[in-house]
Structures are given as structure tokens and as C-alpha cells.
Amino acid sequence: MPPTITAFERSLDCGKGLARDMRVRWAFEEVGQPYNVRLLSFKAMKEPGHLTLHPFGQIPTYEEGDLTLFESAAIVFQIAEHHAGLLPDNANARARTIAWMFAALATVEPPIVERGMATLLERDKPWYAERLAVLDNQVRVRLGELSRRFGDADWLDRAFSAADLMMVHVLLRLKSSGLLDEYSNVSAYVARGEARPAYKRAFAAQLAVFTAASTS
Numbered sequence: 001m002p003p004t005i006t007a008f009e010r011s012l013d014c015g016k017g018l019a020r021d022m023r024v025r026w027a028f029e030e031v032g033q034p035y036n037v038r039l040l041s042f043k044a045m046k047e048p049g050h051l052t053l054h055p056f057g058q059i060p061t062y063e064e065g066d067l068t069l070f071e072s073a074a075i076v077f078q079i080a081e082h083h084a085g086l087l088p089d090n091a092n093a094r095a096r097t098i099a100w101m102f103a104a105l106a107t108v109e110p111p112i113v114e115r116g117m118a119t120l121l122e123r124d125k126p127w128y129a130e131r132l133a134v135l136d137n138q139v140r141v142r143l144g145e146l147s148r149r150f151g152d153a154d155w156l157d158r159a160f161s162a163a164d165l166m167m168v169h170v171l172l173r174l175k176s177s178g179l180l181d182e183y184s185n186v187s188a189y190v191a192r193g194e195a196r197p198a199y200k201r202a203f204a205a206q207l208a209v210f211t212a213a214s215t216s
Ligand code: GTB
Pocket: 012, 013, 018, 019, 020, 021, 057, 058, 059, 060, 070, 071, 072, 073, 116, 173
């Protein structure tokens, strides 16, 4: 029986692939592992049945046999540990990959999410322009650091890994902001991630859910 993940019945991002089930779908596609998806309404996500799987009432979750997981990175790591293709065999390279996964979530994602939330919730406030400038600069700090670190490398630590999957997905949230375009090697990195056949399959699968929900 393939693992089952959860995703939004109707994604808030209108099928742009920015919701966090996309990371998990992409990981499954990279390793060639089939998976099932259970779609949830916002109401169902907060009901007791789902809260037993996810204490915060969010997506994605992962169920396989008697194992249930939440947190997209933990799920991607589980997939990477059990299938070849997303973690290097060498112990040190593996440790560095895990460090980059943490960096994507703990160091790079927070200012990007904070900026995204401000554009959603504070757009009509008198302080918005000033606050956005501050948040843009916080994001630029991280993009500049990543850009310096990358130089002309293709991936974070030689070969594509679960760390790149997480980092590219985190950075994709900036696509409509124009900020990525200020760092040509970082935007080329994101484009390399998006060009992967596994990314394209995962993107098409989540878009099909949004399209079906919009036409029903
Ligand atoms: N840290 C958790 C993880 O990585 O799994 C965060 C999970 C999470 O935030 N899930 C969101 C959720 O369930 C879905 S991705 N939210 C409902 C809730 O908290 O009640 C959310 C999302 C939507 C749209 C964009 N976007 O457009 O950029 C990005 C993320």
C-alpha cells in the first residue's frame, strides 16, 4: 500500500505549487515512489480526526502502515532515508545535506514567510510600504548570503539532494516578488529545480487538484 499524504482540497495559492504538500509530492516523484493523496477542506483540517494526525491541524501529513508524520521536512527526510536519490551515501555529505535542510527551514524560510504574510494581511495598512521595504531587505540579506555561497555551483552540496528540494521550494515563494531576479545565480538555481522532471510531475499533480476543484 503506498503512503498517503494530505493536501488542500482547494489550495490558497490557486495551484501555484506553493503549499507545503508540493515538497512531499516532489520528493516522491524524485525517488519514483507512488503515493496517495487525501484532500481536506479547511473545516476537516481542524476536526478531531485530522488533529490526531497533525496537532496543529495543517497539511501535509504522511501515513504509512502504523507510522504517521507531520511537518513537510520530516516527511521529505523520511522519504529520502528510505529511497535512493535524495541523500548522499557518504556520512559527512549526508550530515551537510541535513544541515542545509534545516537552514532552508530555520534560516531562509522565516523572513520569506514573514514578507508573504505582510503582503497578504497588511497591504491596506498605512505602514505597509515602509514595512515591506524592511521585510524585502531582510529577505535580500539571505539571498545575498546564498548567492555568495553558491558562486557558480549548480546545487548546495555538489549533487541535487533533499536540501535543494527544500531550499528551492522555500525560494519559489519569492517568485512573484521580483527579489530573486536581483541574484542571478539564485534565480538560475530555482529555475534548475523547477526544470527537473520530478518537479514538473509534482506540480502538474497539485495543479490538477486545484483545476478540478475550480470546475466542480
Ligand atoms: N511547518 C509546517 C510544514 O512544513 O509542514 C507548516 C505547514 C503549513 O503551514 N501548512 C499550511 C496549512 O495547513 C499549508 S501550506 N495551513 C492551514 C492552517 O495553518 O490552518 C500554506 C501555504 C499556502 C500558500 C502559500 N503561498 O501562496 O505562498 C504558501 C503556503
